[in-house]
Amino acid sequence: MSDPAILIEGVTKRFRDKVAVDRLDLAVPAGSLCGFLGPNGAGKTTTIRMVMSIFLPDEGRISVLGRKSAIESKDRIGYLPEERGVYRKMRVGEFLTYIGTLKGVDRKPLNKWIDQWLERVGLPEVRKKRCEELSKGMQQKVQFLATIIHDPDLIILDEPFSGLDPVNARLLNELIRELHDAGKTIIFSTHVLIQAEQMCDRIFMINGGKKILDGTMDEIRTAYSPRTVVVEPLNGADPTSIESIGGVRSVTHPDARTFEAHLNDEADPQRVMAEILGRIPARRVEMRRATLEDVFVTVVSPGDSEDMLRAALSAGGANVEEAVDA
Amino acid sequence: MRKVLATAAREFKSTALTKAFIFGVIVFPLVILGVIAVVSSLDLFASDKSAIEGELAVVDQTRGEVVYRALEQQFNPAVQKQIAEERAAALREQAEQLVGAERMANPMAQEMLARIAGREARIELKKLGPDADLAEVKARLPVRGSTLLGLIVVGEPTIELPDPNASGIATEEAGSADPARELAADAVAALPLNTYRFFHAAGFDAESRSDIERTVGRAIIRERMDRAGLDAEQVDRLNMRPQTRLMTVTEQGETETAQALQFIVPMAFMMLLWISVMTGGQYLLMSTIEEKSSRVMEVLLSATSPLQLLTGKILGQGLVGLSVLVIYVTLGLAATMQFGGSGIMQQLPFDQLPWLITYFIMAYFLFAALMAAVGSAVTEIREAQSLMGPIMTLLMLPLFLWFLIIDNPNSTFSVVLSYIPFVTPFVMILRVSQTTDPVPMWQVLSATLVGFLGVLIVVWGAVKIFRVGVLMYGKPPTMLTLLKWIKEA
Numbered sequence: 001m002s003d004p005a006i007l008i009e010g011v012t013k014r015f016r017d018k019v020a021v022d023r024l025d026l027a028v029p030a031g032s033l034c035g036f037l038g039p040n041g042a043g044k045t046t047t048i049r050m051v052m053s054i055f056l057p058d059e060g061r062i063s064v065l066g067r068k069s070a071i072e073s074k075d076r077i078g079y080l081p082e083e084r085g086v087y088r089k090m091r092v093g094e095f096l097t098y099i100g101t102l103k104g105v106d107r108k109p110l111n112k113w114i115d116q117w118l119e120r121v122g123l124p125e126v127r128k129k130r131c132e133e134l135s136k137g138m139q140q141k142v143q144f145l146a147t148i149i150h151d152p153d154l155i156i157l158d159e160p161f162s163g164l165d166p167v168n169a170r171l172l173n174e175l176i177r178e179l180h181d182a183g184k185t186i187i188f189s190t191h192v193l194i195q196a197e198q199m200c201d202r203i204f205m206i207n208g209g210k211k212i213l214d215g216t217m218d219e220i221r222t223a224y225s226p227r228t229v230v231v232e233p234l235n236g237a238d239p240t241s242i243e244s245i246g247g248v249r250s251v252t253h254p255d256a257r258t259f260e261a262h263l264n265d266e267a268d269p270q271r272v273m274a275e276i277l278g279r280i281p282a283r284r285v286e287m288r289r290a291t292l293e294d295v296f297v298t299v300v301s302p303g304d305s306e307d308m309l310r311a312a313l314s315a316g317g318a319n320v321e322e323a324v325d326a
Numbered sequence: 327m328r329k330v331l332a333t334a335a336r337e338f339k340s341t342a343l344t345k346a347f348i349f350g351v352i353v354f355p356l357v358i359l360g361v362i363a364v365v366s367s368l369d370l371f372a373s374d375k376s377a378i379e380g381e382l383a384v385v386d387q388t389r390g391e392v393v394y395r396a397l398e399q400q401f402n403p404a405v406q407k408q409i410a411e412e413r414a415a416a417l418r419e420q421a422e423q424l425v426g427a428e429r430m431a432n433p434m435a436q437e438m439l440a441r442i443a444g445r446e447a448r449i450e451l452k453k454l455g456p457d458a459d460l461a462e463v464k465a466r467l468p469v470r471g472s473t474l475l476g477l478i479v480v481g482e483p484t485i486e487l488p489d490p491n492a493s494g495i496a497t498e499e500a501g502s503a504d505p506a507r508e509l510a511a512d513a514v515a516a517l518p519l520n521t522y523r524f525f526h527a528a529g530f531d532a533e534s535r536s537d538i539e540r541t542v543g544r545a546i547i548r549e550r551m552d553r554a555g556l557d558a559e560q561v562d563r564l565n566m567r568p569q570t571r572l573m574t575v576t577e578q579g580e581t582e583t584a585q586a587l588q589f590i591v592p593m594a595f596m597m598l599l600w601i602s603v604m605t606g607g608q609y610l611l612m613s614t615i616e617e618k619s620s621r622v623m624e625v626l627l628s629a630t631s632p633l634q635l636l637t638g639k640i641l642g643q644g645l646v647g648l649s650v651l652v653i654y655v656t657l658g659l660a661a662t663m664q665f666g667g668s669g670i671m672q673q674l675p676f677d678q679l680p681w682l683i684t685y686f687i688m689a690y691f692l693f694a695a696l697m698a699a700v701g702s703a704v705t706e707i708r709e710a711q712s713l714m715g716p717i718m719t720l721l722m723l724p725l726f727l728w729f730l731i732i733d734n735p736n737s738t739f740s741v742v743l744s745y746i747p748f749v750t751p752f753v754m755i756l757r758v759s760q761t762t763d764p765v766p767m768w769q770v771l772s773a774t775l776v777g778f779l780g781v782l783i784v785v786w787g788a789v790k791i792f793r794v795g796v797l798m799y800g801k802p803p804t805m806l807t808l809l810k811w812i813k814e815a
Contacts, residue, residue, distance in 0.1 A: 054627050054797065071631055079628035083797075085621030090340065101332045102629040146625060 003066055005030045005154050005185040006051055011060030013046055013209075020046040022209035023060070028187060028202075033180045035196030035203045036189040037296065043209040044189045045082050048158050052079050065154055075104045078152035082159045082189075084143045086131035092118075092142055093127040096149060103150040110149070117145050121171065137168050144172065148179065155179060157188035161195060173199060193292040203292070205299065212299045224295045227263040229273055232284040245275045260288070329630045333638025338645045341609045351605070351650055355657065379448045380475040382538070383463050387456065387481035387514040388549065393522075394453055396545035397478075397538070401449040447534050449475070456511035464508075467527045476526035480542065481514035485549055488519040522546075591675060592732050592759040596724060598654055599686055599755055604721070606647025607693040610639060611710065614701025623796050632793045640694045647690050651682075678759045684774065689751035691781045693721060695788035699808065702795035709802035716805070724752030731756045735763045744773040747780025787812045 006028040013021040021043045028034055038044050049055045051062060053070040065073040086095055093114060100110045118124055121141045126134060134142065140163060148155060157176075161169050176199065180186055190196055196203060203220055205213035213220060233239050239259045243251050247267025252260045263272060273285050341347055382401075386394040399405060421435070454463065454477075466474045517523065522542060526535065551558045617623045626635055662674070700713045727749075731740045735757045743753045754773050757765045794811040795803075803811075 049797070052628060053631075054624070074629065074631075077628070081621075081624035081628060083621045083624050085623075085625065087340070087616070087622055088620055098332065098336050099625065099629060102329050102626070104328065143625065147628075 003030060004028055005032075005065060006187070007061075007063045008047070008051070009061045011047075011050060011057045011062060013043075013050060013055060013057050019209050021050070021057075021206075024206065024209065024211055026204060026211060026214065028185060030185050031183055032185060032202050033176070033200050034185075034187045035200035036187055037191075037193070037196060037203060037205040037213070037292070038189075038207055040191075042207050044206065045158055046209075047206070048079075048081075048156055048187075048189065051156065052077070073154075075150060076153045078147040078150065078155040080143060080147040080155075080157045080160055082162075084140070086134075086139055086142065088130070088132040090131055091127070092123075092129055092131055092134070095131055096142065096146055099146040100149045105150050113149065114145075117149075121145065121175075137164055140164060141168065141172075144175070153184060155184055155186045157186070159190060160188050161190055161192055169195075193296055197292045205296070207299065213295065220292075220295060221289065224298060227265070227267070227269065228288045229261045229263065229269060229276065230284070230286050230288050231259045231261060231276055231280075231282055232257055233259070234281040234283050237280045237282070239280055241279050242276055245272055245279075247272050329634045330638040330641065333626075333630065333635055334642035334645065337613060337639050337642025341613065341643065342646050342649060347646075351653060355654070359661075380473045381450045381452050382475055383452045383454050383477040385454045385456075385458065385460070385477070385479045385481075385510040385514060387511070388485060389482065390549075391453075392549045393478070393480045393484075393542050393545045394451065396541050396548075398451055400537070400541045401447065401451060403448065406447060447531075447537065449534070454510055456509070456514075458510040459507050460510055460513050461508040464525055467525060472527075474527075475530060476524060476538075478522065478524050478538070478542065479510070479513050479517065480522035480546075481517055483514070483517040483519050484522040485546055485553075486519050487550075589732055592756045593728060594658065595678070595682055595755050595759045596728055596752055598651055598658075599682065599689055599752060600721070600725065601654065602647040602651035602686060603689045603693050605650045606643045606690055607697040609646055610643040610694050611697040611701045611714075612707065613639065613643070614698055615704060615707055615710065618702065618796065619705050627796065632796060633789060635796075636698055636789060636792050640691070640698060643694060644687075644690050648686065651686055655679075655682075675759055675761065681758045682755060685751035685755045685777075688774070688777045688781055692748060692751070692784055693717070695781075695785045699788040699791040699795065702792040703798070703808060703811075704802045712802070713805065713808075720748040723749055724756075727753075728756055732760055735760050735765060741769065744769065745776050747777055747784070750774075750777035750780065 004027040006026070008024055008026040011021055011024045012019065024043075024047065026047075036044055036048075046055065050057050051064060051070060053074075062069065064070045065076055067073045070077055090098070096114045097107070097110055100114075101107070105113075114127065118127060121144070123138055123141060126138065126142075131139065131142070140160075144157075144160065147157070160172060160176075164172060173195070176186060176188070197217065200217060202216055203213060204211065215223070231239060231242065239251070242248060242259065242261050245261075247264050248261045249264050250262050252262070254260060261272065261276070263269060269287055273287070276282065276285055382397070384394050384397060386392075454460075460477065460479070463474070463477050466472050467477070513523070524535075524539070524542075548558045551561055617626065630638070659674075696717050700710050700717070703713065704710045727743065730737075731743065731753055734740060740753065740757060743749050744757065746753075750773055754770065754777070758770060790812045791808050795808075
């Protein structure tokens, strides 16, 4: 378990003159549940595709489950692509059987497995239905089953939650936790930061093809602590005196009841909080926790979002689609 | 390998075991055969009904009325009956030679023969004198339900030959002065030399017409011979053409040339090849596009490599093409056995079947690779059209050239075409399956080798395009972009 499940070393991938992934280093510890974050067009899908050996990196090395490439350990990896589909005319059971066969599962256990799991995801009666008769959310659940049909050790999910309603999102959340508890290594990319925050024990964030964040949730929270004390004074007590406490840079008043004291980098939050309590009666005085959203907004400037990228590229007239899909 | 086979199996199952396919490949040709059978039996029925019956007016101003007498003899009911019987007998003999006597004993066959042969013309002749008014006779021709079928105007000018030294063609002289009346005598006088006139209603039975023409022509020629003092019987005998016995001499010895099948077999072989390659290739294109546009492609690529996927797809659809080939060869053989009999079966070149399979494999892999490349590069079938243009042109080429190649299988043209990879399989199957002019073995082997080298190169390029293309969405690429992908991949 000591070897990382995925090891990416100095990997670069270019599409024409656009660099999609830029000298990326990344290690995914075995058995971890990792969130893979980044704005649209940051290079997440390209990185995942390189891990899956669908694209080959221009430079650098990738090893997956201790092998030189995913091709050698494909049957131990479950991959749910962002661009996912089903054969429209194929029946659900046939589709799952086909994918299972492709992944080297024997027919007999496959049959039982499919029945059990369709039941488990709340689709007990779709086996004989054609895939095109399923709703998008149902299709997505079938695709998730196709991803884990061969009991893989490493599961890579590209945007698994997009398009799911809250009930199904919760179901998927549960399934992912179960798989995690069973010792699988799981990586999923998402835009829904809350989800990543609640589920993951590790986060990677990339932007513009470069890694900008890598660590456990606690490490990240500590590193990106916003150094803000939230104060809710009791019965309209006057908080103006807070500003004069040593180490407080400024005070804002985000809503009618609360004040926020922003601290200098060198200030000690404990001391400031004690002093606040000494000066005014307060219902609540607490350190604000860093949310991933704060971190995301801090490290990603608005210009990095995909829409801006698209606009810039189409002005240049280059292969917009390719670059963005990359 | 297991993944390749699983892909191939899915590909075959999802294509060949669908109602649309079974209908298209098996039911459709059967329906066409059925329609042909119905139409041809309708034709028999129709011609049976139109056995000709009516009057033929004759103005014969020759000395001795030779034409009238000849027609009278020809259309005598007894003679007509005899002719019909003779014709039926000859037909039966021919049929028995071709199909075998035991088959012709079949009552259905007898009935069919009788239908084809048993057409007796019942024509009543009506002689018109020199004073007859032809305008009035001709006016009766277009009348619906009229018993009058036609009018023949023949006279001394018909027998006379134009001066061989005179230049130009004899022109008709001006007609009668009174347009309302047309005297038979005037009409005869107006005939150019070596000419007679035959007025008939529209839709006059073509067979009877040529019968009449033959009789008139022979009567005129006989009269000329009589007048020249020649023995008509003897001249006829002297005019008998010698029979040709065509023998094909090859390294294996000499055999009677199979004339009937000389064109049909190579053509049939090439069409079989073409249809089966086309079917497999077309389905491959469609299934690749489907996988791309439904975005199932990346799901598949998570389980197999692009090369495994491509190989599986090509094999699966190849099996589809091969099934089409086998089905059609079987149907063709069954039909030949049923209708052609043992005579034709013996002439079929069964020893060429391995070549058919060889060239099927060559042609199929070439076009399948191209189709897969195109399919992987586009997202919708609509976008494939512009890329398909050049490929279809290549594929159509043999259809335009087959005649030239069969006509002269060892001409420089044919030999050169044999070495152009995309047409090699089609040209070679044409050349190999004809027997008139066997192709030297070294050419067969070298062309086949060149063909398979071409296959390797095309497949290599297609794999590269496929690798890049399968996950590329957006605006459809041009031919040039595809070439760039080959270079980049």
